[in-house]
Amino acid sequence: MNFKDKDLIIFDFDGTLINSIPDLTLAVNKMLKHYSLHPLTIAQVTPYIGNGAKPLVRRALEYRMQDKALPDTLLKEAFDIYLAAYKDAICIDTFMYPGVLETLKSLDKKGYNMAICTNKPYGFIEPILDTLAITTYFKRWIGEDSLAEKKPSAAPLLHLVKELNTTIEKSIMVGDSKNDILAAQNANMDSIGVSYGYNYNENIVDYKPTVVVDEFAELTKLF
Numbered sequence: 001m002n003f004k005d006k007d008l009i010i011f012d013f014d015g016t017l018i019n020s021i022p023d024l025t026l027a028v029n030k031m032l033k034h035y036s037l038h039p040l041t042i043a044q045v046t047p048y049i050g051n052g053a054k055p056l057v058r059r060a061l062e063y064r065m066q067d068k069a070l071p072d073t074l075l076k077e078a079f080d081i082y083l084a085a086y087k088d089a090i091c092i093d094t095f096m097y098p099g100v101l102e103t104l105k106s107l108d109k110k111g112y113n114m115a116i117c118t119n120k121p122y123g124f125i126e127p128i129l130d131t132l133a134i135t136t137y138f139k140r141w142i143g144e145d146s147l148a149e150k151k152p153s154a155a156p157l158l159h160l161v162k163e164l165n166t167t168i169e170k171s172i173m174v175g176d177s178k179n180d181i182l183a184a185q186n187a188n189m190d191s192i193g194v195s196y197g198y199n200y201n202e203n204i205v206d207y208k209p210t211v212v213v214d215e216f217a218e219l220t221k222l223f
Helices: 021-034 040-046 053-065 071-090 102-111 122-132 157-161 180-184 216-222
Strands: 008-011 113-117 138-142 171-173 190-194 210-213
Touching: 021 040, 021 053, 021 071, 040 053, 053 071, 071 122, 102 113, 102 216, 113 157, 122 138, 138 157, 157 171, 157 180, 171 180, 180 190, 190 216, 210 216
Parallel strands: 008 113, 008 171, 113 138, 171 190, 190 210
Antiparallel strands: none
């Protein structure tokens, strides 16, 4: 199978293009420290990533406080503390997965339009792209707070299709999470699942993407 007829490739960010877990964990632990709670390990934080920043903060607090009924005021305060901490450590140990830079260069040279659809807050996307020097490869990017709905809703994908003047049939979603694959399915869009990311410790194959790849560089053979 190949996707040479596509003209828009929409990428997830965390777990697909980049591994940001070290910096996310650092920010989470700064938030927990504010409440005199013990830090979490990278392995403990990883399954909490994917639905956006607020669920990440809530899950971390619920785990450490052993309480599923935390007051909204506490969650809001903790979220603000987390955002401030992450802003200070947004791209210290974050890195691109193997083959990402070379593959983006190749796809760009072939003339594909590329965009990012992530459940990370919008304000954090560009600073990371700039730090990693890959901003130029993407025509658009949207975060969890860019629209009224986020993945797995189809809305962000449909928005990017419209913004970049193409069609569902000529677009494809690439991601490591069930949210990416479900969003594509909700939009009637083809999808590529990458097996190396952090999909809540679940197998991406179970969500039936159109194709599964084990390495990002395999995309050069598909496009």
